[in-house]
Amino acid sequence: MAADPLYGWDLTYKTVEKDIKKKSDVLVTFIHWNLTKRGFRTIGIGDERTLTGDEDKSELLPTGWNDNENYTLRYVLDGKLYILHGLNTDGNLIINLMRSEDLQVSNIALKTDDTVKEMSGPISKMIPDHKDLMFNIKRDLVDTITSKPTTSTETQTTRVESNNRMPPDDPLRVPRPQPNVQPDTHPWDMPPSPLRVGRSDLDPFAPGGGGMLFNPFGPDRRMPDDPGMGIPGGLPRGSVPPGARFDPFGPPGVGPRPGRRPPPPDADHLPPPGFNDNMFM
Incomplete structure (x- = not known):
């Protein structure tokens, strides 16, 4: 009872x-x-x-x-x-x-x-x-x-899971080498990019091409050969030798010519006159 x-x-x-x-x-x-x-x-x-x-x-x-x-x-x-x-x-x-x-x-x-x-x-x-x-x-x-306050099992479990949780992906984070994994590329290789802009300037052992000067006519663009791109009215054919590194120029904000794709961005990254930061080898 x-x-x-x-x-x-x-x-x-x-x-x-x-x-x-x-x-x-x-x-x-x-x-x-x-x-x-x-x-x-x-x-x-x-x-x-x-x-x-x-x-x-x-x-x-x-x-x-x-x-x-x-x-x-x-x-x-x-x-x-x-x-x-x-x-x-x-x-x-x-x-x-x-x-x-x-x-x-x-x-x-x-x-x-x-x-x-x-x-x-x-x-x-x-x-x-x-x-x-x-x-x-x-x-x-x-x-x-x-009564003395006690931490519940759920709170402790949540804290442990929180401590063990992997950080979110960060595009600026340098990947850490994994144990027992042999890299198949050079450690300085940049992530694959369809344009590979700037790779030659960052890696002195990289193959030629793709420097700080943007080449709109490179094979990675997969665009028709059009040396007239860059300024209104175009350039005469033969002005740009095949395979040459070329920096497009022209006033900003110019729309595409009829029947053509929009022009690429003006990647003018050359330093000003007299500026030398030893960025080129």
Whole structure:
């Protein structure tokens, strides 16, 4: 048979019934009972934040616990000091539970008249919503301050997968050599390109052709031989020898001639006069 969740309440209330003066006393008694169920033991009243280790621990409310308008009770759990403050204000009872060693605080707020209907009798008449109140005390007042945050397995797994994930492809990243793989090309070879512009200037051991001067008539273009491309009106045939490296010229933004493809971009990369950065070998 399952244990009665209200076991011990009647006994706790009977020990303080003659001291009950107001509805907030009933609430503090109910909260005290919930704390003792979870291992808290009271060591007196006041807000002294030091422990000597010689304090008498008890499940009973200490003498004078409700002598004042507000409440201040001291508890011990697992060798740590907790101080419970109860403040009556505008018909509400605000409860704070503070852990003394690091001043961590949990709290709940209750409307006194709405929560406590009677000051004596069975719990179902005194606090009709006692089940919801027990849940809120456990979740918001006790567990918040006594439970240690733990990292879930899902979070740990996500972190490991994140650390092992390969970085995204970067077109500027230099590929790293793979172990036990013999490259079949020269390490300085550039990625294959239909134009291979600039390869000869970057690799002194590369075959001829394809320097910084763009050749629109090279075999890689696969375009009809048209030495007239480059300026409006074209050039006379024979002006450009076959296979010569040729830099097209002409005003920018000139559209294609009728029936022809758009002209190539002006790849004028020659340095200015007098400039020498030793880029040519």
